[in-house]
Amino acid sequence: xxxxxxxxxxxxxxxxxxxxxxxxxxxxxxxxxxxxxxxxxxxxxxxxxxxxxxxxxxxxxxxxxxxxxxxxxxxxxxxxxxxxxxxxxxxxxxxxxxxxxxxxxxxxxxxxxxxxxxxxxxxxxxxxxxxxxxxxxxxxxxxxxxxxxxxxxxxxxxxxxxxxxxxxxxxxxxxxxxxxxxxxxxxxxxxxxxxxxxxxxxxxxxxxxxxxxxxxxxxxxxxxxxxxxxxxxxxxxxxxxxxxxxxxxxxxxxxxxxxxxxxxxxxxxxxxxxxxxxxxxxxxxxxxxxxxxxxxxxxxxxxxxxxxxxxxxxxxxxxxxxxxxxxxxxxxxxxxxxxxxxxxxxxx
Numbered sequence: 001x002x003x004x005x006x007x008x009x010x011x012x013x014x015x016x017x018x019x020x021x022x023x024x025x026x027x028x029x030x031x032x033x034x035x036x037x038x039x040x041x042x043x044x045x046x047x048x049x050x051x052x053x054x055x056x057x058x059x060x061x062x063x064x065x066x067x068x069x070x071x072x073x074x075x076x077x078x079x080x081x082x083x084x085x086x087x088x089x090x091x092x093x094x095x096x097x098x099x100x101x102x103x104x105x106x107x108x109x110x111x112x113x114x115x116x117x118x119x120x121x122x123x124x125x126x127x128x129x130x131x132x133x134x135x136x137x138x139x140x141x142x143x144x145x146x147x148x149x150x151x152x153x154x155x156x157x158x159x160x161x162x163x164x165x166x167x168x169x170x171x172x173x174x175x176x177x178x179x180x181x182x183x184x185x186x187x188x189x190x191x192x193x194x195x196x197x198x199x200x201x202x203x204x205x206x207x208x209x210x211x212x213x214x215x216x217x218x219x220x221x222x223x224x225x226x227x228x229x230x231x232x233x234x235x236x237x238x239x240x241x242x243x244x245x246x247x248x249x250x251x252x253x254x255x256x257x258x259x260x261x262x263x264x265x266x267x268x269x270x271x272x273x274x275x276x277x278x279x280x281x282x283x284x285x286x287x288x289x290x291x292x293x294x295x296x297x298x299x300x301x302x303x304x305x306x307x308x309x310x311x312x313x314x315x316x317x318x319x320x321x322x323x324x325x326x327x328x329x330x331x332x333x334x335x336x337x338x339x340x341x342x343x344x345x346x347x348x
Contacts, residue, residue: 013277020241025279026062026250028226029267031294032082033065033098035254038261044297046078050085052255052297055290056093059271060282062250063094065123069108070099079120080112087118096121096162101150110157122154123192125164128171128179140178147179148186155187162190162226169193169200169208180215190224191216192252195239198232198262202242205229209246224249229265231257236265237273244279255294256302272308 031052036043044052049066056064066083069076083095097112099105101124113120126146127136133143147163154161163183165171180191193208200208209225216223227243229236229252240251253267268291274280291309295302304312 020245020277020279023244023279025244025248025274027060027267027270027280028063028065028096028250028252029056029061029254030065030228030252030264031056031254031258031267033067034228034252034260034264035258035294036298038259038263040300041258042297042299046081048293048297049078049082051293052290053082053085053091053093054089055286055293057089057091058286059284059290060280061093061267061271063096063121065096065098068098068105069112070105076108076112079108080115083112083116083118083120087116094119094121096123098123098125099150100124101126101146103149103153106150106154110154110159113157113159119159121160121162121190122150123162123164124150124154125166125192125194127167128165128175129167130172130175131170132167133175140175143175143179144182147182151183151186151188160190161188162192163188164192164194164226164228166194167196167199169195169204170197173211176212177215180212181219184216184219184221184223188223189221190226190250192226192228193243193248194228195230196228198230198235200229200239201233201235202238205239205242206246209243209248213247226250226252228252230259231262231265237269240265240270241273256291256300256306258294258298258300268309269307 032049035041053064067075067079069079079097086093086095097109097120099109099122106122106124109120109122126143127133127138151161151163163180165176165179168176183191191212193212212225225248227240227248229239243251251265251270253265253270254263255267257263257266268287271282271284271287275282275284288309291302302310304310307313
């Protein structure tokens with residue numbers, strides 16, 4: 001027939017693509033850190049973690065949080081082994097580790113970095129919302145002191161530092177301005193906005209990113225913005241896109257959204273959406289292997305109706321294309337009952 005899928009689908013998404021035009025977005029995979037912070041998730045053995053690291057690299061993911069080496073000997077050993085794997089295989093994947101804004105947490109990251117002769121970014125975090133400060137009985141002076149000490153310690157010991165405020169989406173603007181300004185002046189060159197309990201809407205995300213961009217501009221420093229979202233209100237993917245639209249440089253996610261409560265932004269679905277939108281050019285042919293490996297290693301199954309990658313995601317009740325020849329059946333089946341051209345993404 002000579003008919004192509006684009007001839008039969010009018011795409012309203014392309015009416016105004018200017019919001020994302022020219023944007024370059026990085027991705028930070030939190031599967032092996034924040035993704036494991038759930039009583040429902042198994043902490044994988046090191047061989048599984050190494051396989052997952054290689055799959056992240058194959059998918060074109062830019063960075064990976066590989067754990068909290070200050071949380072115990074097993075954690076430290078796994079962090080060292082994964083960072084060595086990244087170094088010895090000359091991966092583009094950039095490793096990072098999480099830490100509270102305490103020297104006792106950051107020191108192990110410095111030691112791993114020095115032991116392996118490579119940069120391991122310290123992602124230092126502390127709470128910022130009024131409800132969190134009330135519950136913990138933290139005065140502002142204490143938050144500022146911990147912020148400056150933590151960021152200064154990391155940078156003075158030769159490792160890069162990302163400063164993270166937990167529950168950013170429910171924090172007061174004055175608190176955020178004070179904390180981020182202190183962190184940037186102490187040497188942080190990346191800041192992370194965290195929707196820790198999945199509170200934000202897309203409009204809230206845009207407002208917050210715009211505000212933090214203004215705070216950064218006031219410092220006169222070149223600082224990148226990360227977005228870290230959770231999916232308690234099922235808005236994680238659309239919030240990630242809103243963050244990109246507003247100017248975020250890097251988006252965090254986990255495979256199949258593993259993590260606390262209902263989980264984090266699903267990295268697999270984020271990759272698919274960014275690929276379809278033309279914002280990344282990654283080969284996603286191993287995406288299903290990535291999700292299935294994480295599912296097996298963590299004990300969190302991929303739901304049958306999980307978008308795109310679930311066993312029944314592209315299984316309609318009937319076969320409306322049976323009368324077409326094999327070549328046309330392939331792309332018609334791909335597009336007729338699905339929103340995404342999965343075969344074009346290297347998937348089945």
